Amino acid sequence: AQSVTQPDIHITVSEGASLELRCNYSYGATPYLFWYVQSPGQGLQLLLKYFSGDTLVQGIKGFEAEFKRSQSSFNLRKPSVHWSDAAEYFCAVDTNAGKSTFGDGTTLTVKP
Amino acid sequence: DAGVIQSPRHEVTEMGQEVTLRCKPISGHNSLFWYRQTMMRGLELLIYFNNNVPIDDSGMPEDRFSAKMPNASFSTLKIQPSEPRDSAVYFCASQRNSYNSPLHFGNGTRLTVT
Numbered sequence: 001a002q003s004v005t006q007p008d009i010h011i012t013v014s015e016g017a018s019l020e021l022r023c024n025y026s027y028g029a030t031p032y033l034f035w036y037v038q039s040p041g042q043g044l045q046l047l048l049k050y051f052s053g054d055t056l057v058q059g060i061k062g063f064e065a066e067f068k069r070s071q072s073s074f075n076l077r078k079p080s081v082h083w084s085d086a087a088e089y090f091c092a093v094d095t096n097a098g099k100s101t102f103g104d105g106t107t108l109t110v111k112p
Numbered sequence: 113d114a115g116v117i118q119s120p121r122h123e124v125t126e127m128g129q130e131v132t133l134r135c136k137p138i139s140g141h142n143s144l145f146w147y148r149q150t151m152m153r154g155l156e157l158l159i160y161f162n163n164n165v166p167i168d169d170s171g172m173p174e175d176r177f178s179a180k181m182p183n184a185s186f187s188t189l190k191i192q193p194s195e196p197r198d199s200a201v202y203f204c205a206s207q208r209n210s211y212n213s214p215l216h217f218g219n220g221t222r223l224t225v226t
Contacts, residue, residue, distance in 0.1 A: 042157075043116070043203055043217030051212050077162045090155065099168065100215060102155045 002027040002093050006103035013081050014111045021076040021106050023091030032094040033074045035065055036107070039087045047089075050074060061085070086110045114138075118204050118218035126226055130192040133221045136185055137206030145215065146179055146189050147203040155203075161187065162209075194225045 003026045013019050025031055032051050036044035048059025055067040065076045074091060088107045092100040118135040127132055145160040157196045158176050159169040168181070176195070181187040191198055199220050205215040 034214055036215075036217075042203070043205070043219050044215070045217070046214040049212075049214055094212060099157060099160065104154045 002031075002095055002101045004091050004093050004101050004103035006089075006091055006106050008106045009104070010107045010109070012109040012111060015083050016080050019076075019078045019081045019085070019108070021089050021091075021108070023074045023076065023103060024072050025074065025091070025093045026072065027093050027095070031074075033060065033065075034092040034094065034100065035063070035069060035074070035076050036090045036092060036102075037061075037087050044090060047076070053089065072084045081108075081110055083112065116204055116206050116216050116218035120221060121219065122222045122224075124224045124226065125194055127195055128193045129225075130190065131139075131188040131194045131198075131223060131225075132203050133223070134188070135187045135204030135218060137155075137187070137204070138216055139185065140208065141158045141216070142205035142209035143207040144181060144187050145205040145207070146187070147205065147221070148200045149203060156205050158189070191223075193208075194223075196225045199223055199225050 001044045005020050021052040034049045035047040037047050038044045047063050048057050050057050050067045058064050063078050065074055067074050088105045090105045094100045119134045143162045148156045148157040158171045159179045164181045179189045201220045203217050203220045205217045207213050207215050
């Protein structure tokens with residue numbers, strides 16, 4: 001069965017600093033990978049997705065993620081964090097059955 | 113595109129009462145999912161439908177929970193009788209008919225059972 005691990009429960013960065021959120025997955029076949037963001041009181045919103053091709057994918061709000069098959073990772077990055085990026089971030093893997101498995105999420109705090 | 117619409121946004125009820133949560137998916141989306149989010153358990157998939165048919169309800173906690181999708185534009189999640197441990201945020205999400213399509217989430221219903 002597929003699984004997703006987000007090792008960091010909580011990360012704090014200063015505004016303007018770079019950010020990397022880690023995601024590791026376990027899945028026997030080619031994964032379909034997603035990053036979602038959840039702001040307080042709202043549902044999850046898609047940031048970016050990877051299916052195939054270029055392993056570096058660009059998303060909304062200046063985020064990018066890199067798929068590394070050898071490391072079973074799909075880490076999310078942003079070169080310069082803004083205060084509005086404070087939120088909870090979820091990595092997810094989709095199976096051929098159409099069900100997404102989500103990680104436990106990483107809460108991002110941005111210091112002024 | 114109005115997005116996925118859930119109602120109510122907040123529900124407070126007493127233990128033993130029936131609770132019904134509602135969801136209107138995005139038009140043209142063929143799959144619909146119900147999730148529950150709590151601090152302790154994170155995001156849990158309860159049930160999902162494809163073309164209005166329940167495909168997997170293995171995540172439904174117990175017989176007190178039931179879900180229906182009478183047509184492509186409406187789904188309900190019912191809890192009867194409700195218990196305090198059911199307190200959570202319940203999300204509905206819809207997806208275009210492709211397993212590599214992203215989920216589109218509603219803003220959730222925050223349920224409090226006292």
